Each structure stands twice: as C-alpha cells, then as structure tokens.
Amino acid sequence: MSATAHPVPVVQALGLTKRFQGLVSVDGVSFSIAANEILGLIGPNGAGKTTLVNMIGGTIAPSAGELLFEGKPITDAPVHRRAHAGIGRTFQVMKPFPGMTALENVTVGALFGRDGGLKDMGKAREAARGWLEFTGLGRRIDTRADELGGPDRKRLEFAKALALRPKLLLLDEVMAGLNPVEVDEVIELIKAVRGRGVALLVIEHVVKAIRRLSDRVMVLHHGQKIAEGDPASVLSDPRVVEAYLGKKRT
Amino acid sequence: MMNKKTSIAAAIAVALLASVPLFGSDVVVQFGIDALSMATLAQAWNLMGGFTGYPSFGNSVFYGLGAYGTAIAMTKFGMPFGVGLAAGVAAATSCAALVGLPILRLRGPYFAIATLGVNGAMAEIVSNLRIAGADVGLVLPLTRNDASFYELSLALLVFCTGCVAWAATSRFGMGLVAIREDEAAASTMGVNATLYKVAAFVLAAAFTAVAGGIHAYWSTFIDPASAFDSTLNVRMVIMCVFGGPGTVFGPVVGSFILSAIYEVLAAQISTAAALLFGVVIVVAVIFMPKGLADLVQQAPGVGWRYFVRNIRENGI
C-alpha cells in the first residue's frame, strides 16, 4: 500500500465521545472522509448526529476521542481556527445574522473564512454575490435575513458556509422542510459543490437524497455507529431498517 | 456607507461647531464642552453596546482611569497634560484588556452586571490609594481656557466618530456586527470573537479615557465619586440608544439633542428637570425604540404610522 493510494483523509475522527451529564450522546464514533467524498449520515431523532457535527465544528468539546483535520490534531482548536483551516458548516437550527442583508450575511463568510478570508471588502462582496447566485438567492441579495422565508433561509445558510471556501462542509439537515422540487435543487447544488473538490458530511432524514448523493453512508443509533458502507447495502441492512427506516414509517 | 453627501454634511457640521467659541458666550462654550464630551462617551459606548452587542456598564471605569491617570501624572509627577492623557489611556486600555478577557465571555445582562461590579470595585480601590488622593481627590493645575478645551473635545469627538465610520465599513466592523447578530455563527465563519470583542473594548476604553482626562484637567478637581460615576455610564447608554446604536452618527446627534433638552429643562425649572428628562426618555423609548437614526430612515415613508408600528411591536 503506497501513500498515494491512501492519501490523508480530510477529516478523521477517532473514538469521538460526548457525554451530557452522564448521558452518552455520541459513543466512541470513528470515521473518516476523503477529499471530494460525500459521507451521508443518518439515524433516528436524538441519535447524536448534530452533536457529532458540533464536535467537528468545535462548538462543543468532546468528552473523549480525537479529531484530525488533514492529518493534524484539531480536537482542542477554537471554532474560528477550524474555519480558517477549512471547516464550514450549516446549523440545523439556522443561525443567520438576522439584522443583516443576505449579501452582508454571506460577505462575512467570504471576508473571514478559510485562511482568514479575502480581507478585502470589495472582493468579499463580489464573492458573496457569486455564492448567492449559486444557491439561487440572487434576487434576494438586499433582503434582510429575518425577512427571508424558510427555504430561502436554508439557501442562505448554505451560501454562508460555502463563502468561507471550505475543504470540508458539514450540512445538518439542509433539506428539512423543503418540497420535493427544492430537495432536487439542493441535491444538484451539493453535487456541484463536491464537483469543486469539497468533502461533505451530509445529515438528512430524506433517505432518497442520501441514496442519490452519498458515496458512503454511516448510521448512528443511540450515539453508536451501527453501520457504514455503500448506500445500497447500508440502507438495506436489517439493523438499520429496524433502528431507523422501520421507525420512520410508523 | 459614508457617501459624498454625508461626508460634506459632516464637514460643514464640524466647521460650524469649531467656530462656536468665536461668537458663543462662556456659558455656551462650557455647555459645548460637556455636550461634546458626552457625545464622545456615547460614541465610544456605541462600539461595544451598538456594534458588538455588549452593553457595558464599565465604561465609567475607563473614564475614571483616564481622569486619574491624567491627574496623577500631572500632580504627582509634574508631567505635561499630553503625557497625563497617555498615562490615562494606558491605564484604561490595560484594564479593558485584563478585565475584558474574562468578562467578555458573559452575554447580555450577565455582562452588564459584571461590568457594573468592576466600576464599584475600581472606585473602592482608588479611594484607598494614597497616590490618588484617597477619598479626598486630587486638585489639578488651573488653566481656565475654555476655548482650547472646547476645540480639544471637538477634535476628540471627530476622531472617535471617524474611527467608528471606518469600523462601520471595514472588515473589523463587519466582524463586530456579526458577533452582535449571532456570536456562534460568527465564530463558525472564522471571526475570532474573543480578539474582536477585546479589541473593541480596548478601543472604547481609549476614547473614554481621553474624554475623562480632558474633563479632569478642565474641571481641575476629581474624586472617586465623580470619576467613577455609574450614572455617567447610564447617560452614555441613554444617549447612544436614543440616537441609534450601531450607527455612525446616531449617538452623536442623539447626545447633542438630549444634552440640549436637559440644559433647557434645567434652566427653566431646575427642580423638576431630572424628572422631566426622565419622562422624555421614557416617551422616546416607547415611540422610537430603535433610536433617532431608524426614525429618520423609516418615518418619511410611513409617516405617523411609524410610531404606531413601534408601539405595537413593543406590545404596549
């Protein structure tokens, strides 16, 4: 096995664990995502998906385990340093800058972001405009974030994360609440993002989307990884069907 | 943000203000010194409270440190005024950095309460310092030249407002506003929130300290109660919020107007002035909770309905 056959993964988690007052939300989860790869993450409500994303993004500290980004440890790195390294994310409970326009929202990502961002206001605005076009918000550039409707807020959340030019993008249920047409749009957007060489962790309850997008799928249940592999076999794994899909149908 | 028209209007306003000592009476110039100083304090408060979303009740600490730094350097070490100001700024900015690091972790009311505590503690410390004249205070060398103090106060306000105008359109200011709007989201976008908050706090401390130093020299006497006066901080908040927090000119215009109203009330009916002033504030908060700046921007379009809408949104 040569080094080139197994390049350093973009992100690698080793036994990540999070305990909230004794309750284990994420229980020794290990995984890695290669450059340009889409890892789908599914699991029932409360399985620990968002907690896992929060540990990668740095908004909560793991109780145990280790996290490597491009081979370097970042387990204790502050949130902004991870953004500088190239980790972008969306929030399941969206976090727009409510009093700013859509353009200003996205400009923040371009102005800061990876390697400290573009620094120049004019260039950052230009880049932000591009990302708003890309996510289909081109016409809402001057609308305040708190005046945007649900689907547009999702697009904004996506555009902000993209504007920081991530190498790894963590998407926490960006399709929730969207209609089938909008879901298809987002799937195309995600594919286009991957086409630009970004690695993605995609959390979705929309199984159809996970099946269409993912190179690999990982399943969490009660904080533990219960399955991982190619979409077809994981989604037909009896344990997964019982833990997740079965429950979903009832 | 600062277009040509605003720049020209601002330049004319500064020129007019600068000419006041040429024809204004002593009373007018003295009122001007206070009003300009108050506007600077409101503008400095605006950096933290308006742009960054951290309502500080510790800015009076920086004012007091600026006053005491200047007074101690001048009276105990025979330093010139300029060196005194530098000493005051050094004391205030170090305090802002040291205190800011731990308390800027707190949000909203917790931050406000913590800063209030710092003010009380600092007044206590100073009133036990022999070099600071303990609780008796310090008397500074007398130089009664109101016109120079006036121009100095104006220069400080112009410089402070210039910095805020720069911040409003810069990457730095964008980072501060992002922190105010959603701190977790700002960090996730790569904003070093701790660094930015401390930097804004230190900048606010510097301007506040210079205002304190100028005022100490002008009034020639300071003691702990007047230098570390938390009601002064309350006035900074009121003037900034009345004018429009997070805007460039709101706090300046707001504090000019409120200072003028107070002066008129005090001259007409000295006893009830404070009470009436309080009524003015309450009415302003009910009818225009977003400040003058928002009123000027929104009201021309919707007229009196602007006030109705505000009252509705406030749930009154």
Ligand SMILES: Nc1ncnc2c1ncn2[C@@H]1O[C@H](COP(=O)(O)OP(=O)(O)OP(=O)(O)O)[C@@H](O)[C@H]1O
């Ligand atoms: N800050 C917190 N404090 C205490 N418990 C928490 C906290 N955050 C999450 N939890 C708990 O951790 C568990 C996992 O939550 P998490 O939000 O990660 O689930 P999820 O898989 O994202 O669920 P969903 O599909 O509903 O978004 C839940 O039991 C939740 O109650």
Ligand SMILES: [Mg+2]
């Ligand atoms: Mg979740």
